[in-house]
Amino acid sequence: xxxxxxxxxxxxxxxxxxxxxxxxxxxxxxxxxxxxxxxxxxxxxxxxxxxxxxxxxxxxxxxxxxxxxxxxxxxxxxxxxxxxxxxxxxxxxxxxxxxxxxxxxxxxxxxxxxxxxxxxxxxxxxxxxxxxxxxxxxxxxxxxxxxxxxxxxxxxxxxxxxxxxxxxxxxxxxxxxxxxxxxxxxxxxxxxxxxxxxxxxxxxxxxxxxxxxxxxxxxxxxxxxxxxxxxxxxxxx
Amino acid sequence: xxxxxxxxxxxxxxxxxxxxxxxxxxxxxxxxxxxxxxxxxxxxxxxxxxxxxxxxxxxxxxxxxxxxxxxxxxxxxxxxxxxxxxxxxxxxxxxxxxxxxxxxxxxxxxxxxxxxxxxxxxxxxxxxxxxxxxxxxxxxxxxxxxxxxxxxxxxxxxxxxxxxxxxxxxxxxxxxxxxxxxxxxxxxxxxxxxxxxxxxxxxxxxxxxxxxxxxxxxxxxxxxxxxxxxxxxxxxxxxxxxxxxxxxxxxxxxxxxxxxxxxxxxxxxxxxxxxxxxxxxxxxxxxxxxxxxxxxxxxxxxxxxxxxxxxxxxxxxxxxxxxxxxxxxxxxxxxxxxxxxxxxxxxxxxxxxxxxxxxxxxxxxxxxxxxxxxxxxxxxxxxxxxxxxxxxxxxxxxxxxxxxxxxxxxxxxxxxxxxxxxxxxxxxxxxxxxxxxxxxxxxxxxxxxxxxxxxxxxxxxxxxxxxxxxxxxxxxxxxxxxxxxx
Numbered sequence: 001x002x003x004x005x006x007x008x009x010x011x012x013x014x015x016x017x018x019x020x021x022x023x024x025x026x027x028x029x030x031x032x033x034x035x036x037x038x039x040x041x042x043x044x045x046x047x048x049x050x051x052x053x054x055x056x057x058x059x060x061x062x063x064x065x066x067x068x069x070x071x072x073x074x075x076x077x078x079x080x081x082x083x084x085x086x087x088x089x090x091x092x093x094x095x096x097x098x099x100x101x102x103x104x105x106x107x108x109x110x111x112x113x114x115x116x117x118x119x120x121x122x123x124x125x126x127x128x129x130x131x132x133x134x135x136x137x138x139x140x141x142x143x144x145x146x147x148x149x150x151x152x153x154x155x156x157x158x159x160x161x162x163x164x165x166x167x168x169x170x171x172x173x174x175x176x177x178x179x180x181x182x183x184x185x186x187x188x189x190x191x192x193x194x195x196x197x198x199x200x201x202x203x204x205x206x207x208x209x210x211x212x213x214x215x216x217x218x219x220x221x222x223x224x225x226x227x228x229x230x231x232x233x234x235x236x237x
Numbered sequence: 238x239x240x241x242x243x244x245x246x247x248x249x250x251x252x253x254x255x256x257x258x259x260x261x262x263x264x265x266x267x268x269x270x271x272x273x274x275x276x277x278x279x280x281x282x283x284x285x286x287x288x289x290x291x292x293x294x295x296x297x298x299x300x301x302x303x304x305x306x307x308x309x310x311x312x313x314x315x316x317x318x319x320x321x322x323x324x325x326x327x328x329x330x331x332x333x334x335x336x337x338x339x340x341x342x343x344x345x346x347x348x349x350x351x352x353x354x355x356x357x358x359x360x361x362x363x364x365x366x367x368x369x370x371x372x373x374x375x376x377x378x379x380x381x382x383x384x385x386x387x388x389x390x391x392x393x394x395x396x397x398x399x400x401x402x403x404x405x406x407x408x409x410x411x412x413x414x415x416x417x418x419x420x421x422x423x424x425x426x427x428x429x430x431x432x433x434x435x436x437x438x439x440x441x442x443x444x445x446x447x448x449x450x451x452x453x454x455x456x457x458x459x460x461x462x463x464x465x466x467x468x469x470x471x472x473x474x475x476x477x478x479x480x481x482x483x484x485x486x487x488x489x490x491x492x493x494x495x496x497x498x499x500x501x502x503x504x505x506x507x508x509x510x511x512x513x514x515x516x517x518x519x520x521x522x523x524x525x526x527x528x529x530x531x532x533x534x535x536x537x538x539x540x541x542x543x544x545x546x547x548x549x550x551x552x553x554x555x556x557x558x559x560x561x562x563x564x565x566x567x568x569x570x571x572x573x574x575x576x577x578x579x580x581x582x583x584x585x586x587x588x589x590x591x592x593x594x595x596x597x598x599x600x601x602x603x604x605x606x607x608x609x610x611x612x613x614x615x616x617x618x619x620x621x622x623x624x625x626x627x628x629x630x631x632x633x634x635x636x637x638x639x640x641x642x643x644x645x646x647x648x649x650x651x652x653x654x655x656x657x658x659x660x661x662x663x664x665x666x667x668x669x670x671x672x673x674x675x676x677x678x679x680x681x682x683x684x685x686x687x688x689x690x691x692x693x694x695x696x697x698x699x700x701x702x703x704x705x706x707x708x709x710x711x712x713x714x715x716x717x718x719x720x721x722x723x
Contacts, residue, residue: 100413101297101305133296135638141298209639210329212300216416216424217409 007071014067022062022073023051027235032228033075034084034113036202037150038063042159048091048150050084050113059083085117093124096131096145097203103212104204106220110148112227134179136187139209146204147177153206157197165189165197177205239534239655241662244270244279253674258282258683265691267661267682275672277665282658282686284523294644299325299635304415306631306646310692312356314413315349315404316624316649319486320631323620325419328635330612337605338421343486344597345407345416346622347590350485351441352400353625354542354587357690358448358580359393365684366455366580371677389451392444396587399434399441403594406430421609431598438595442556445588449560452581456567467576467660467667467685470495472528472538473548474652476506476623481550483561483589485623492528492538493548497572501528506621509630515647525654526647537655540627541689542582547572554596557589576660576688583690624649626690650691660685 006013009026016025021044023033037048044064051062054074062075074080091097091110099105113119131144149168154177157165165186169178181188192198198206217223221230244250247270256266270279290309294302303321307314319342326334334342364377367386376385383390401411406426408414416422456463473493478484490504490512504512515524516533527536538544547565552558564581567573573582597603620631627649634643650657664685668678 100308101301103301103304133298133640135298135640141639207298209298210300212298213304213415213418214423217414219424 005067005069007067007069007073009073010076014073016067020067022053022055022060022065022067022071024063025067026062026073026075027232030232030235031075032232033062034117034228035063036109036113036148037152039152039200042152042155045151045155048148049087052080052083052087054080081117084113085119086123088114088117088119089121089123091148092119092122093126094129095147096128098145102146102204103207104146106217106223107215108204108222109202109227110146112222112230115222116226116228129176131176134184134186135209136185137191137209138187139193140186140191140198141207141209142177142179142186143205143207144177148203149175149177150202152200152202153177153197156200157191157195160196163190163195163197165191165195239658239662241277241280241665242658247279249273250278253679255679255682258686265686267686269665269669271669271674275674276670277662280658280662280665281520282654282661283521284654291644291646294633294641297641298639299328299633299641300419300639302633302641302644303417303419304413307413309646309648311412312692313349313353313625315345315408316622316629317631317646318408318414319346319417320620320622320624320629321633322417322419323487323622324618324631324633325620325635326421326610327618327620328615328633329420330614331420331610332612334421334610335605335607336602337425337607338417338609339486340597340600340602341407341422341424341426342417344426344594344603345404346486347593347597348400348403348407350400350590350625351445351587351594352397352404353690354583354590355393355396355400355448357625358452358583358587359390359397361690362580362684362687363389363393365680365687366452370681370684371675374676374680377680392447396441396444396448399437400590403434406434418609420611423608425605425608426603428604431603434594435598438591438598441591442588442595445584445591446556446560449581449584449588452584453560453563456578456581463577464573464575465667466681467664467688468574469576469656469659469663470574471656471659472500472531472536473544473572474528474538474540475545475548475628476621477549478553482553483545483549483551483586484553485586485590487622490621490628491548493572495572495574497547506630507619509619509621509647510632510645513647515651521654523651523654524647526652527655538652539656539689540649540652541579541625542586543573543576543579544627545623546582546585552585552589554589554592557585557592560585560588576685579688579690626650626692627652648692650689653689653691657686657689657691660688 004015006015009031014025014029026033033051035051037045038051046061046064052059053062055071099111105111134142154166157163165180167178167180168175170176179186193208250270250272253269254266258265265282265284268281269277272278290306303318306321307318309317360379363382367382368377405411408416476488477491478488490506492501493499513526514529515526517524527533546561552561617634622629629649630647632645633641636642661682664681668681
């Protein structure tokens with residue numbers, strides 16, 4: 001008898017190893033589950049909830065839920081994608097996301113997911129928060145308007161760069177990203193454009209200055225293929 | 238004080254409003270005040286939208302500006318894209334850009350001139366010109382043109398499509414692309430796209446020349462109408478190339494008076510703010526620019542095709558130059574000021590744009606890989622371009638952190654504000670005085686406005702489906718009559 005362990009993802013068997021989460025096993029098997037705060041180089045964070053799936057009638061974060069033998073997981077279903085769409089709509093209205101003039105457009109995971117999940121409107125009332133940009137650093141611009149609180153920059157700066165430059169502060173609806181300096185300005189830290197934290201933002205918060213729109217339309221990450229395809233091609237690489 | 242701008246007293250005058258003006262880009266309205274004998278006492282073209290771009294650009298990184306400001310307009314976004322890029326070239330120290338970058342921008346811009354002029358003439362204005370100003374309102378639209386003159390409508394649509402394809406291959410999208418960046422461009426031309434455009438460009442030149450001949454026939458067959466309708470005289474203002482040639486992308490400023498005498502020439506547009514003053518009037522969101530030294534009553538001018546074609550010394554493409562000379566001959570030694578001649582001049586420019594596109598497509602510099610330039614950073618830059626509707630000025634100041642601190646935009650239609658008001662007043666004198674007001678008569682007012690191809694908001698455009706409401710009120714404001722179309 002084979003000791004290969006499997007679970008069912010949308011009715012298809014997925015092989016996994018002990019310790020893998022549903023998302024990791026699905027990804028390894030070539031199945032895309034949407035996500036924003038999850039990154040292969042970091043432990044699961046479970047904050048964006050885009051990777052939500054249904055297991056045994058319960059909603060769980062697939063990035064954090066260990067795969068188990070015989071599980072029946074629903075992911076690419078109208079119900080789950082509808083919930084993801086609602087989560088995206090909330091992310092869009094909580095910040096100021098003006099895709100038409102955003103230099104991350106075409107390379108932005110939030111925008112790409114909204115396209116892929118057919119988010120046609122914001123649905124909810126916009127909050128229009130007041131979040132001034134921080135342009136103090138000579139090489140990197142921070143546009144807090146677009147932050148989705150994935151904490152990838154926080155984790156990368158702390159765990160890889162060893163600098164601990166970013167943090168989330170306040171709670172609930174007032175939560176926002178801050179720079180860990182007495183002045184609050186990025187220029188007053190030892191942040192560098194080569195830091196991992198400067199190159200991990202899935203949206204358009206942390207931007208290399210003076211490079212906006214350098215990649216022409218047609219050559220951006222999600223111009224030719226949806227994020228569900230691009231993400232799996234990255235796994236194959 | 239301009240005649241008919243403000244009535245000496247408004248008591249007991251009847252108010253008629255054309256709101257909104259249709260088949261123009263954006264939203265505007267015309268108000269007329271009439272006395273008991275239907276004599277026009279006051280006429281105003283109002284711009285009723287407030288946009289706020291100059292304010293919300295402040296605090297944004299400068300490299301975002303060329304993409305953001307083009308959202309001012311869905312018809313000629315390339316103009317704003319390139320005027321902003323030219324201003325910000327100076328901020329990044331790119332006093333001159335590479336041949337590939339300049340030619341890609343020129344190709345994009347001339348593609349835009351072609352598509353915008355085609356849209357205006359065929360889709361928005363040809364219904365008036367082909368059917369008559371007070372013809373059946375049900376027919377007076379592009380659908381009516383397609384039914385009665387299918388070949389004309391087809392050519393208009395395909396000319397516009399070709400221009401938009403030129404924009405797509407140079408900026409990535411037909412509307413709101415990203416081709417130009419401060420210091421250059423982000424892509425060269427793909428050889429396959431060049432081959433695709435070369436297949437059709439000759440046909441575009443033929444159709445553009447046909448359109449010039451159509452407008453010329455309209456003028457010569459009915460000079461009493463075309464040469465007199467809304468006629469007023471004014472100065473002319475535009476960019477011209479260093480050698481005096483017509484150039485839509487770059488040059489210096491030239492001002493000519495109504496008799497054809499050059500008043501100012503070789504003006505570096507970096508100093509535009511010493512040249513021009515923008516007057517604010519309480520009844521319109523659109524400012525009234527004038528040449529400061531000449532004062533508000535003498536210093537206003539018109540811009541756009543009618544100004545450009547007569548302000549330049551020659552057009553640097555053979556077929557359009559032949560047409561320009563015929564156009565100048567029509568003035569019999571003087572300038573042509575008739576507002577309806579805008580259409581004729583506009584089609585000459587469309588022909589020129591098609592010829593330039595053909596010439597550019599043969600240039601291998603478009604396929605080069607040297608796309609960007611830079612130099613010593615500056616804190617300020619002015620970019621000026623000849624947009625389809627006229628001279629477009631973008632001016633930015635940028636701080637040491639790369640954020641925009643000041644933006645001033647003078648868009649083409651703003652320059653024509655006084656001119657459009659004058660044309661509307663002249664039509665009111667010619668056609669409305671003493672007559673019962675009808676939809677057809679009111680359309681005469683709109684025909685005069687349309688001649689200038691105004692982009693009233695630089696954002697949206699109506700195609701005749703917007704309602705026109707006219708209300709007649711007595712001196713006490715009581716509603717006497719109301720008509721609605723659309």
